Structure formats: C-alpha cells, structure tokens
Amino acid sequence: MNELKNPGATEKRTLVEEGTTFKGSLTSTCPILVKGTINGDLEAPSLTVAATGSVSGKVKAGELKSEGELSGEFDVDKVVLSGSVKDNTVIRAKALEVKLSVTGSKMQVVFGEVQLDIGDMPSREKAEPVKTAENGKSVPPPAESA
C-alpha cells in the first residue's frame, strides 16, 4: 500500500495498486482508491474501486464508487455502482446510482445474491381509491398531443 499523491489531482489519497492484496483492517482520513484487492474491514471518507479492483469485507465510507468487484457489508452515504456485486453482499446507503449501459448487451452492473437498503424505508401508504375498475379491463390513456 502506498500513500501517493494522485498525479491528476491536488488531493492526497491512499492507493492500493493493481497486483497488491491487502488483508486486515484499514482506516483512512483520506479517500481510498483500490486498483488491487482488499480483504477486510475498511473505513474512509470515500472509496473508489477501479475496474481492476475488488473489495471484500465490512466497509464504512461517505461515498463509494465502484467499477470493480464488491462483496461483504457496505454502509455508505452515496453509492455509484458498475462492475459486479458478489453473493451475500449487503449495501446500505442513503442514495444509490446505477446507470443502464448504452453499449450493446454489456451489463452496467452484475448483481449476485444481494440485499440493497437504500434511502428511507418507503411508506406503505396507498393511493386514494375513488372507483373500482373491472379486473383486467383497461381504460384509454390520457390524450397525447401530436
């Protein structure tokens, strides 16, 4: 693990370079960029997992951006996901962003057996019933202007 200054930015961040495997607990006050592998617990203001990177374990972070492979338990404020999320993974966050891929059949993100707890618990309030339609019978859509 190296403490490097990112050449493209003024901000310092912790870099786990490709080919590096880190096992154990890692706490950092600066953002972490993972191009290699982390197995263990991790706490940081932000975590970026590159396409070559993977993180497995318990993670607490302000922001998580991943294009790599995730597994374990993630407690974060904001998540931007692509790449893959492995089986038995739990992601708890205030906000999640996953985009649909534009290019061909490529999946933006591949989910295994995953639990997502995102945002507040949705209320189960129901729509105000006004009238009952017959089962299965449809009504015309609202008029559309040409």
Added chain:
Amino acid sequence: MAELTPDAVVSKVKRGEKIDRADLSGIILSNAVLEGASFRRCDMVGANLEGARLRNANLKSANLCEAFLSGADLRDANLDNADLEGANLQKTLLTGANLSRANLEGANLQGANLAGARLSHAQLDLANLGGADCTGAVLTHADLGECYLGGVKMMKGELTNANLSDSNLEDADFTEAVLADAQLRSVKARGLKLVGAILTKVDLTKANLSGADLTNADLRNATLTDAKLEGANLTGAKVFGILAKGAVFTGIKADWLDNSPNGDGSVRVVANQILAVLSGQVPARPADDRSANRRYFGRGDVLRNASLQFDEGATVEIESLFEQCTIALGRGTELIVGSDGVLHGCQITGAGNITINGKFFDKPEGKKNPAGIVGAHQLVVTASGALVGAVQQAPELTRFAFEPGCQLRMKISTASGVDASTRSKNDSRNDGTNKSAKR
C-alpha cells in the same frame, strides 16, 4: 471634425445639458465621466471613449462606428438602434444595457460583460464575443452569423429565432439557454454546453457538436441532418421528432432519452434503442406505434386479486392501486408504474422492461412467498420510485438501473443454477474486455 471640444462636452454633461445630434466624430473622451449623459443621434464615428464612464448614458441611435470603447462602463446605457459597426468594446461593461436593434457587425466584444443586456434584433454578424459574459442576455431574433462565440457564457440566455449559423461556439456555455427556432447551421461547437437548453425546432444541420453536453436538452423537432455528435452527452435529452439523417452519433453518452411528444418523460428510450431512435431506424413516435397495444390504468382505480397478462410489444402504464395482483409480461413488454401507481402484494413475472416511478411492495415477509419480480429483462427504479421486496433475476441476468433518490428494501437473487460471477466474466469476454483475465 467634432463641433465640440472634449472639455466642452464634459462641462455640458456636468451641467446636465443634453448633447443630442451633435457631431462628435473622432472626439477623444477617454476616461471621461459622462454618466447619465444624453448623446442621442450623435455622430461619434471613430470617437475614443476608452475607459469612459457612461453608465446610464443615452446613446440611442448614435453613430459609434469604429469607436474605441474598450474598458468603458456602459452599464444600463441605452444603445437602442446605435451603430457600433467595427467598434472596439473589449472588456466593456454592458451589464443591463439596451442594445436592441443595434448594429454590432464586426465589433470586438471580447471579454465584455453583457449579462442581462438586451440585444433583440441586434446585428452581430462577424462580431467577436470570445469569452464574453452574456448570462441572461436577451438575443431574440439577433443575427450572430459567422460570429466568434468561443468560450462565451450564455447561461439562461434568450435566443429564440436567433441566427448563429457558421459561428464558432467551441467550449461556450449555453446551459439553460433558450434557442427555440434558432438557426445553428454549420456551427463549430465542439465541447459546447447545452445542459437543459431549449432547442426545439432548432436547425443544427451540419453542426459539429462533438463532445457537446446536451444533458436534458430539449431537442424536440430539431434538425440534426449531417450533424456530428461524436462523444456528445445526450442523457435525458428530449428527442421527439428530431430529423437526424446522416448525423454521426459515434461514442455518444446517453443513459436514456425522452421520446415523449410533450417532453414529460412518459416515453423513455434506454440502452440499445437509443442509437436506433436517433438514427431514425426506429420511428420517433413509439408511443403512437404502440398505441394500439397500450394499456393505461388511471389514478383512483383499484384492482384486487387480478391476473393480467400482457403480450410482447405492449406498453402498460399503471397510475392505480393494484393489490394482490399477478402480472405476466411478454418479452420486451414495457411496464411503467407511474408516480401515483402503487402495487401491493403483487407479483410481476416475465422478461419485460419494468420502470418504477411509484411504489412496489411484494407480499409481506415470513410467508415463504416467491419473489415479487421474477425474470425481468430490465428493472429501473427512478428517483421517485420505491421497491420493497425480492427480485429474482432472469437466467441471462436482469439489467438494473437505480436513480439517486429511489428507496429500496430489496433482495436480489439469481435464477437457480446461474452463477452471476461466471455470467459476468462471460459477458466481459463477449464485450471484448479482459476484465476476467485481470482477476
């Protein structure tokens, strides 16, 4: 030759006298204090007004051809119908100035501040506005043909019916500008920002918009014939009715497009449909095409214990309350749960494309129920959407999209016997990447 000396002009201004219709051609009034002065219809051809303080001055219909006004303070000045052809207005302060119908042909306005200025029907062809600040300026019906507008700040500018053909707009910022019915033929606009701009019926024939940011721009009924949009960002752009024959869309970025006639987001185009819609391979009116196979469940309706089946190609929109219903979708069927739609204790099966803007709750936990959504080809939960329940992916895996703001209590599982990681690696290989090899 000026009929008044510079000192006489300054004295008259100090006394509050008007200097209307005077011959002041070639006069040197650099750095003079002339605030609020009245120079209506004056002949000021070639005058030197560098750094002059002309705030609130009245220069209506004045002839300022070839005048030197660099660094002058013309804030809130009245230059209505003034002739400024070839004038030097570099770094001039023109905030709030009235330049309606002014002739600025070939004028140099580089770095000028025109924020909030009025330039309706102004003649600006061949002018240089490089790096100028035109935030909130009004340029309706203005002629900006062959103008240099590189790096100009035109945020929230009003340019309805303006002509910008053959102009250079590279790296300019037109965020939220209104360009409805404007002419932008053959513009050089690499890296142009048009985020949220109104471009309805705009003519962008042969425009170079490579790398431009058109996020959420309204391009309905725009003409993009032979335009270049390589690497442009079109996410959320409204594209209903565009004409784009011969346009180049290589490498565009677009998570989704809005192809609804009213630009209300009711017809979303996603993923592999995007290029087809832009290039005209798919008719630009999918709503109409599907109208014969469209089902709409309106607000206030309640359906209970119903079993519904929708065949391939149908579009189903639900703004109602569904309770304990089973919905089977054919391949490619679009199911949209509208922002007022609520599905309680329901199950959706089949390889359809599901978009949830409202709420979906599957059956309560603890009853060993199957997943609420089974085998969907695509599942999108938008910013206003909520999903509580289990989702069993299709055998070929489900495509997911979640917008920030969505609420989820969701368990995703794979179809029995399918290993998502294996599938992921196969997908990567098929896409020509070596992701799996790296691992």
